[in-house]
Amino acid sequence: MEKIIVIGGGLAGCEAAWQAVKQGVNVLLFEMRPIRMTGAHKTPFLSELVCSNSLRSREITTGAGLLKEELRQAGSLIMEAAAVSEVSAGSALAVDRVLFCQYITNIVEKCPFIKIVREEVTTFLEDAISIVATGPLTSDSFTERIASLVGEDSLYFYDAIAPIIDAESIDFSKIYLSSRYNKGGDDYVNCPMTKEEYDRFFDEMMEADTAAIREFENLKVFEGCMPVEVMARRGRDTLRYGPLRPVGLPNPRTGKIPHAVVQLRSENRGKTAYNMVGFQTRMTWTEQKRVFRMIPGLEHAEFLRFGSIHRNTYINSPKHLHRDLSLKEKNTVYFAGQIAGVEGYIESTAMGLLAGINAARRVSERKFIGVPRFTAHGSLLHYIMESDAKHFQPSNMHYGLFPEDADVCSIKDKKLRRQKIADIALTQWAAYMNALSAKNSEYDQDSAGKKI
Numbered sequence: 001m002e003k004i005i006v007i008g009g010g011l012a013g014c015e016a017a018w019q020a021v022k023q024g025v026n027v028l029l030f031e032m033r034p035i036r037m038t039g040a041h042k043t044p045f046l047s048e049l050v051c052s053n054s055l056r057s058r059e060i061t062t063g064a065g066l067l068k069e070e071l072r073q074a075g076s077l078i079m080e081a082a083a084v085s086e087v088s089a090g091s092a093l094a095v096d097r098v099l100f101c102q103y104i105t106n107i108v109e110k111c112p113f114i115k116i117v118r119e120e121v122t123t124f125l126e127d128a129i130s131i132v133a134t135g136p137l138t139s140d141s142f143t144e145r146i147a148s149l150v151g152e153d154s155l156y157f158y159d160a161i162a163p164i165i166d167a168e169s170i171d172f173s174k175i176y177l178s179s180r181y182n183k184g185g186d187d188y189v190n191c192p193m194t195k196e197e198y199d200r201f202f203d204e205m206m207e208a209d210t211a212a213i214r215e216f217e218n219l220k221v222f223e224g225c226m227p228v229e230v231m232a233r234r235g236r237d238t239l240r241y242g243p244l245r246p247v248g249l250p251n252p253r254t255g256k257i258p259h260a261v262v263q264l265r266s267e268n269r270g271k272t273a274y275n276m277v278g279f280q281t282r283m284t285w286t287e288q289k290r291v292f293r294m295i296p297g298l299e300h301a302e303f304l305r306f307g308s309i310h311r312n313t314y315i316n317s318p319k320h321l322h323r324d325l326s327l328k329e330k331n332t333v334y335f336a337g338q339i340a341g342v343e344g345y346i347e348s349t350a351m352g353l354l355a356g357i358n359a360a361r362r363v364s365e366r367k368f369i370g371v372p373r374f375t376a377h378g379s380l381l382h383y384i385m386e387s388d389a390k391h392f393q394p395s396n397m398h399y400g401l402f403p404e405d406a407d408v409c410s411i412k413d414k415k416l417r418r419q420k421i422a423d424i425a426l427t428q429w430a431a432y433m434n435a436l437s438a439k440n441s442e443y444d445q446d447s448a449g450k451k452i
Contacts, residue, residue, distance in 0.1 A: 006028070008030070012133040015078050016336050018077040025360040030119065053267050088187045133355070165304065166303075167273055167274055239260065246258045317340055317387075323385055324362075336355035342397075
């Protein structure tokens with residue numbers, strides 16, 4: 001049986017391996033942990049979630065929700081793991097991060113068509129079809145190897161993660177449980193702030209010391225993971241229109257909307273730990289204790305994980321990738337996940353799925369089939385292929401990435417309009433899935449390396 005190599009055992013790598021197996025191809029999966037750990041990972045498990053435990057909205061009228069539905073219909077391993085490890089989070093899909101990565105590791109280890117090799121890869125194997133899914137924390141040595149092919153000018157930016165708090169240290173007498181607009185159950189811990197409390201908190205945050213960035217002078221941060229103190233510098237009320245937005249969260253004790261609300265989301269099914277939603281930060285640990293304990297209900301907070309900032313590696317995809325996710329400079333190498341220029345767990349999984357399918361069909365000499373443009377996968381792929389290479393920045397999936405359609409645009413109600421888009425997308429996605437399952441052994445060499 002034909003074989004491909006997958007480098008990296010994160011969400012994208014595991015999904016790529018799983019989809020390749022479904023296409024009838026064996027996989028050699030390289031994962032350097034625990035032989036060599038990263039600055040953010042804590043376990044040897046595959047697909048460990050190092051940032052939030054949320055896979056974002058489950059509603060199909062959101063980009064993340066539609067992308068997840070397409071993944072489900074494609075038999076995604078990541079979505080299967082999310083289903084068995086889910087924790088309540090209102091309209092969002094959140095998981096118990098330990099159960100999640102343990103489930104994936106167990107499935108992959110037991111798969112007879114996947115062999116896991118626990119060692120670091122520092123170069124590409126010649127004449128082998130490989131998928132690079134090393135993620136945002138690609139090792140320095142392998143980053144240098146990639147840079148030798150594509151150049152060093154687009155291989156990094158910075159990402160930030162939020163603190164996690166011990167539930168027993170939260171003063172529940174000062175907070176209330178509720179989801180925004182009562183969507184879902186009482187899944188979020190809400191810490192209400194008066195104007196005076198918010199102003200004091202804001203002023204102290206502006207004075208807080210931040211961790212030095214040693215590697216590069218110019219800090220480049222993905223907009224969706226903006227450190228809370230960086231966001232706050234845009235204006236005193238910026239946070240109140242962002243992660244501290246109080247709309248839809250009336251305080252049941254007063255019946256009024258607070259001036260600002262800090263939300264905490266459960267990290268596990270036992271609700272023994274909570275993530276500070278939107279509080280990615282590069283403040284020093286000492287300052288995080290001081291400033292975040294000013295939040296009502298968190299005066300005695302014990303931090304199970306402090307927020308931090310870390311390097312996030314990606315390539316300039318519009319400049320360097322073909323539409324099948326193979327590298328222009330070396331077309332036996334495919335890229336998947338965040339390193340391919342997307343942001344987010346689900347988006348990384350989606351690119352892993354496509355790379356796994358395309359590489360497997362390539363090695364087994366079957367025709368390349370392009371994913372339809374009017375799907376969530378196709379729209380996200382189009383973004384990383386067709387963006388302005390001079391200003392390229394990773395993106396989450398959102399409805400703004402879909403092409404304009406006259407019939408759809410005529411629908412004035414946004415929710416109905418998005419539902420129509422979703423209906424069309426899922427119909428086209430089903431057709432794509434059917435085309436993949438059709439027997440066709442002829443590999444279309446002309447299509448594989450072009451944007452079509």
